[in-house]
Amino acid sequence: MITSTENKSWRKNSLNNKPLTVNLVGLKLANPTMLASGILGYSAETFESIVEGGAAAIVTKSIGLKPREGYANPTIVQADYGLINAMGLPNPGISEYVKEIREAKAFLHIPLIVSVYGYSAEEYKTIAKKAAEAGADAVELNVSCPHVKETGSEIGQNPKILAEVVRKVKTAIDKPVFVKLSPNVTSIEEIASAATKAGADALTAINTVKAMAIDAETAVPILSNRVGGLSGPAIKPIAVRCVYEAYESVKVPIIGCGGIANWRDAVEFMLAGASAIQIGTAIATKGTNIFKTVTHGISVYLRKKGFKSVEEIVGVSHRK
Numbered sequence: 001m002i003t004s005t006e007n008k009s010w011r012k013n014s015l016n017n018k019p020l021t022v023n024l025v026g027l028k029l030a031n032p033t034m035l036a037s038g039i040l041g042y043s044a045e046t047f048e049s050i051v052e053g054g055a056a057a058i059v060t061k062s063i064g065l066k067p068r069e070g071y072a073n074p075t076i077v078q079a080d081y082g083l084i085n086a087m088g089l090p091n092p093g094i095s096e097y098v099k100e101i102r103e104a105k106a107f108l109h110i111p112l113i114v115s116v117y118g119y120s121a122e123e124y125k126t127i128a129k130k131a132a133e134a135g136a137d138a139v140e141l142n143v144s145c146p147h148v149k150e151t152g153s154e155i156g157q158n159p160k161i162l163a164e165v166v167r168k169v170k171t172a173i174d175k176p177v178f179v180k181l182s183p184n185v186t187s188i189e190e191i192a193s194a195a196t197k198a199g200a201d202a203l204t205a206i207n208t209v210k211a212m213a214i215d216a217e218t219a220v221p222i223l224s225n226r227v228g229g230l231s232g233p234a235i236k237p238i239a240v241r242c243v244y245e246a247y248e249s250v251k252v253p254i255i256g257c258g259g260i261a262n263w264r265d266a267v268e269f270m271l272a273g274a275s276a277i278q279i280g281t282a283i284a285t286k287g288t289n290i291f292k293t294v295t296h297g298i299s300v301y302l303r304k305k306g307f308k309s310v311e312e313i314v315g316v317s318h319r320k
């Protein structure tokens with residue numbers, strides 16, 4: 001039962017938007033919404049539209065040690081309720097990308113998290129160190145891309161190799177290390193525990209689900225790489241289940257990701273155990289203002305249900 005005084009003080013907070021702030025392992029988020037890795041370009045300019053759209057933090061596309069062109073077209077195909085993409089981790093390489101990080105940090109007032117992929121623990125470490133030195137507020141390890149050989153999920157599906165990568169990165173930087181988990185595993189609990197025991201500060205759950213599409217007329221697989229990663233509303237129930245299971249097995253904050261397109265989706269992830277959420281594919285259908293719309297919806301939900309902060313709803317479903 002909320003007393004009238006409590007109610008009033010809550011309203012004051014609400015006007016200041018305080019119930020929506022999240023302290024994510026030291027990163028101060030004005031609201032729980034973040035840009036997911038992979039969906040938009042790399043440049044400082046594209047980040048401006050994301051900030052205007054209301055995101056509280058940005059995760060970049062995944063950056064490797066060397067420049068990489070990525071796969072030939074087609075790299076993306078529309079599925080029912082989602083997208084399947086196999087870009088092939090195209091990126092300019094960390095030596096070039098540090099310029100973008102410095103440029104973005106000069107005007108960004110929200111945390112910038114650099115997504116990193118490598119072919120060995122040593123490579124992850126080198127890239128993470130350069131990103132942190134250039135000003136990244138945190139790194140997110142992409143150990144879950146479902147289709148590029150010798151990186152991504154080939155690392156994140158193996159608890160031993162994953163632990164080695166996380167440990168190496170942790171020795172090299174003093175910024176938070178997020179580990180982005182793959183749903184393409186037998187036990188997400190096992191992988192989540194391995195990552196946190198090795199020192200992961202937070203987990204992002206989940207990356208895309210391995211998928212493919214075939215043209216019935218020609219019998220040809222549509223993506224040039226044949227298989228890709230499914231994102232969007234189709235994967236949301238899988239992602240919610242992964243967050244729920246990870247929450248049961250680790251103590252670090254979990255960032256929910258996978259098919260979030262409205263405030264109700266965001267709240268569902270939080271009830272399952274997410275401290276913050278990332279939005280990617282829905283930007284393509286709803287535009288960059290989705291961050292504001294989702295945040296507003298969360299705010300209305302908190303008020304209606306009598307919660308004083310986002311924190312209060314994290315993991316509530318585990319007690320039901």
Ligand code: DHB
Binds near residue numbers: 088
């Ligand atoms: C790609 C990378 C990912 O991490 C993912 O989930 C899907 C696609 C890519 O660059 O192809």
